[in-house]
Amino acid sequence: MSPAGPRPLGIGDPLYPRLGNPGYDVTAYDITLDYRRADRPLDAVTTIDARATAGLRTLNLDFTQGTVRSVRVDGAPAAFAAAGEDLVITPRTRLERGADFRVTVRHTSDPGDGASGGWVRTRDGLAMANQADAAHRVFPCNDHPSDKARFTFRVTAPKNLTVVAGGLPAGRVREGARTTWSYRLAHPMATELAQVSIGRSAVLHRTGPHGLPVRDVVPAADRKKLEKWLARTPGQLSWMEKKVGPYPFEDYGVLISQATTGFELETQTLSLFERGLFTGDEFPRWYVESIMLHELAHQWFGDSVSPRRWSDLWLNEGHATWYEALYADQYGKESLERRMRLAYEQSDAWRAAGGPPAAPRPAEPGKQIGLFRPIVYDGSALVLYALRERIGRAAFERLERQWVVRHRDGVASTTDFVRLASEVAGKDLNGFLHPWLYGRKTPTMPGHPDWKPAPKPDAKPGAKPGAKPGAKPTTKPGAKPSTKPGAKPAARSTPHGPTARHTVKPE
Numbered sequence: 001m002s003p004a005g006p007r008p009l010g011i012g013d014p015l016y017p018r019l020g021n022p023g024y025d026v027t028a029y030d031i032t033l034d035y036r037r038a039d040r041p042l043d044a045v046t047t048i049d050a051r052a053t054a055g056l057r058t059l060n061l062d063f064t065q066g067t068v069r070s071v072r073v074d075g076a077p078a079a080f081a082a083a084g085e086d087l088v089i090t091p092r093t094r095l096e097r098g099a100d101f102r103v104t105v106r107h108t109s110d111p112g113d114g115a116s117g118g119w120v121r122t123r124d125g126l127a128m129a130n131q132a133d134a135a136h137r138v139f140p141c142n143d144h145p146s147d148k149a150r151f152t153f154r155v156t157a158p159k160n161l162t163v164v165a166g167g168l169p170a171g172r173v174r175e176g177a178r179t180t181w182s183y184r185l186a187h188p189m190a191t192e193l194a195q196v197s198i199g200r201s202a203v204l205h206r207t208g209p210h211g212l213p214v215r216d217v218v219p220a221a222d223r224k225k226l227e228k229w230l231a232r233t234p235g236q237l238s239w240m241e242k243k244v245g246p247y248p249f250e251d252y253g254v255l256i257s258q259a260t261t262g263f264e265l266e267t268q269t270l271s272l273f274e275r276g277l278f279t280g281d282e283f284p285r286w287y288v289e290s291i292m293l294h295e296l297a298h299q300w301f302g303d304s305v306s307p308r309r310w311s312d313l314w315l316n317e318g319h320a321t322w323y324e325a326l327y328a329d330q331y332g333k334e335s336l337e338r339r340m341r342l343a344y345e346q347s348d349a350w351r352a353a354g355g356p357p358a359a360p361r362p363a364e365p366g367k368q369i370g371l372f373r374p375i376v377y378d379g380s381a382l383v384l385y386a387l388r389e390r391i392g393r394a395a396f397e398r399l400e401r402q403w404v405v406r407h408r409d410g411v412a413s414t415t416d417f418v419r420l421a422s423e424v425a426g427k428d429l430n431g432f433l434h435p436w437l438y439g440r441k442t443p444t445m446p447g448h449p450d451w452k453p454a455p456k457p458d459a460k461p462g463a464k465p466g467a468k469p470g471a472k473p474t475t476k477p478g479a480k481p482s483t484k485p486g487a488k489p490a491a492r493s494t495p496h497g498p499t500a501r502h503t504v505k506p507e
């Protein structure tokens, strides 16, 4: 293509215009990493199997923060050049539409300071946090959740370290002082959900409902101390399965890392948590458990069913917050209705600060995490509450169950959700849902006409942490939600936690 020379491309995501690339569909990634020390770039080989969806003279991958040594397409050396955060590849011969092809990139993967997304530096090694747009800081890829693919990881590390990735083990080979660990995911995955943990970890196994393998990865020295939390997962899996149906993947577990990320993250089959969430006495037990439940709920909402565009993020966070809130409600710790009323009070201010749920405002450049604002958490759970009030509990629960079945291992949009809701409820819900999803003002809550936006100054954007776009994130260790033991949960009308991706981001 381009007579003008290599240039970065995107698939037209309204929030991240340069993410993803046109003209092909990735079917599989095979990522080989060679780890020596956390402060050194890893040597890497990323092999991508893809199919051309258009004739291609050049193709772009998203990649930055590493050195590319060579590129081959179907085994033949290919020319390459960097353009913005893209790697522009010119194969020797044009790729025809419909052709399957393989790209092999030899490169380094640089953890840098571990604070710009992608690799996270931990006290004992590395973990990964790629959401929303940082996978391409780790490996070359089509870095958009609308292009899911199979993943295999092969990681070589010093023999005293333990490597775990999402999915199931696919072999381990010891050679001298180094061990190579392989993992494969059984279901397609978005690049943003990849997880590789390298550290002094214990890997603990237990069994979830109907024999589901549960595998947790924790700092080896903390395994006893963390057991009371880890023991909750099988019950949480059963709880979620009762709500929405079978767990969608081959295994699950939590990765507790010795890092101060300021957030937790739903990496596929192995959710990432900060150690400090569990070891401090800052948060009441029910609260910590509801955050665990939030990340678990994402395995259905966000992981198995991925957003078509990042503006569909509310489908991830609204649902995860919904089940988190329902869980706290059922355990008698925080009434759902009360939490929703408080969200209602803030909703207009959240919309003013971050845009409506399904058309959020882009994050400021360099602060991509700024997208994770209150409006996509409690502000979007509120939309689900409104919908349940409108169509009734039975129809709402049918909708939720059908949603995760219909779009399992796939990609879905807000339009798909409105369509299915209408289908399940047996009435056209466009007119009802449109203002809830796209309106500048929060519509009247069905069944609660007395709910009103909070009067100013409470409703002033920025009055609450995280409510203001571009608000300076605090990176204080363990900084999280505003809920302290003894504090009335009422005090917390911000999205808290997971989760606090939202309010707190490493810089």
Ligand SMILES: [Zn+2]
Residues within 6 Å of the ligand: 294, 298, 316, 317, 320, 498, 499
């Ligand atoms: Zn979340």
